[in-house]
Amino acid sequence: MNETNETPQMNINWFPGHMAKAQRMIRENLKLVDVVIELVDARLPISSANPVINDIIENKPRVVALNKADLAEPDWTERWIAEFRSRGLQVVALDSMTGKGAKTLVSRVEQLASTKINSLIAKGINPRAVRAMILGIPNVGKSSLINRLLGTATVRTADKPGVTRGKQWIKIGKNLELLDTPGVLWPKFEDPEVGFKLAVTGAINDEVYDMEKVMAKFLTFLQENYSERLIERYKLTPPLPQDSAELLKVIGAKRGCLRSGGIVDEEKVRRIILNEFRAGKLGRFTLDDIK
Numbered sequence: 001m002n003e004t005n006e007t008p009q010m011n012i013n014w015f016p017g018h019m020a021k022a023q024r025m026i027r028e029n030l031k032l033v034d035v036v037i038e039l040v041d042a043r044l045p046i047s048s049a050n051p052v053i054n055d056i057i058e059n060k061p062r063v064v065a066l067n068k069a070d071l072a073e074p075d076w077t078e079r080w081i082a083e084f085r086s087r088g089l090q091v092v093a094l095d096s097m098t099g100k101g102a103k104t105l106v107s108r109v110e111q112l113a114s115t116k117i118n119s120l121i122a123k124g125i126n127p128r129a130v131r132a133m134i135l136g137i138p139n140v141g142k143s144s145l146i147n148r149l150l151g152t153a154t155v156r157t158a159d160k161p162g163v164t165r166g167k168q169w170i171k172i173g174k175n176l177e178l179l180d181t182p183g184v185l186w187p188k189f190e191d192p193e194v195g196f197k198l199a200v201t202g203a204i205n206d207e208v209y210d211m212e213k214v215m216a217k218f219l220t221f222l223q224e225n226y227s228e229r230l231i232e233r234y235k236l237t238p239p240l241p242q243d244s245a246e247l248l249k250v251i252g253a254k255r256g257c258l259r260s261g262g263i264v265d266e267e268k269v270r271r272i273i274l275n276e277f278r279a280g281k282l283g284r285f286t287l288d289d290i291k
């Protein structure tokens with residue numbers, strides 16, 4: 001996407017103290033688990049990743065789940081899967097709303113822990129369930145995945161004194177226990193391009209960035225790359241205006257977003273387009289390219 005100089009000021013919610021605290025809590029919980037499930041957004045598998053995830057989890061086995069795959073372009077998801085594999089990572093596509101991919105995810109987690117579990121067996125120690133936790137930036141779908149897995153879980157296990165003191169685990173099938181509190185990671189702040197993608201996909205609170213600037217850039221992006229989708233969705237007549245402000249007005253007029261005097265309610269149109277994009281009504285998008 002084109003470079004612009006605007007930065008959605010997303011760092012407001014993440015002071016250095018918050019990051020340090022989040023990291024500390026995650027490290028504490030990491031001691032209890034065999035495997036990490038790193039959730040990223042399939043529409044932006046790199047931009048939605050935490051910048052220092054490797055340092056945080058160190059050598060803990062990890063499976064990357066490309067969540068919201070239902071909103072991403074399937075071809076691109078395939079390419080991203082191949083890319084992650086070529087980097088030596090386990091990866092699965094996931095839709096936490098329907099649960100598509102969840103079974104594969106669970107079996108990958110079990111596979112990743114099998115070396116450790118087998119070594120316990122070899123030492124004559126009773127094999128125990130594999131333990132895992134979910135990590136990811138805000139809004140990536142951590143709670144949705146937990147709820148989805150809970151839906152298929154046999155029990156939500158209570159505290160287990162001595163072993164997992166004070167922690168709540170969700171037992172999934174016979175062999176897997178999932179920590180019921182996910183680790184919330186901070187996104188990448190520095191790169192304005194990343195900030196833009198996080199803003200349009202809803203990873204950053206709408207109050208925290210300049211909606212007008214973000215939507216101007218987004219409309220230009222749609223006009224340049226996906227004009228046929230705009231034409232179809234909003235019943236527009238081609239060619240579309242190149243200027244994003246003009247385009248906004250045209251869509252607003254078609255949608256009847258008019259205030260008294262026939263003036264287009266721009267705020268309302270921006271909101272409609274953004275909501276429809278996020279709900280997948282403009283089609284499926286992958287915003288990160290493989291570099």
Ligand SMILES: Nc1nc2c(ncn2[C@@H]2O[C@H](COP(=O)(O)OP(=O)(O)OP(=O)(O)O)[C@@H](O)[C@H]2O)c(=O)[nH]1
Nearest residue numbers: 067068094095096097137138139140141142143144
């Ligand atoms: N289409 C689609 N939407 C999803 C998926 N997973 C989650 N969502 C939606 O994404 C939004 C955020 O999901 P949550 O599960 O609350 O995300 P979270 O990571 O727990 O967010 P925080 O608790 O704020 O850190 C919700 O509106 C979900 O309905 C998915 O696989 N597909």
Ligand SMILES: [Mg+2]
Nearest residue numbers: 141142143144
């Ligand atoms: Mg949550």
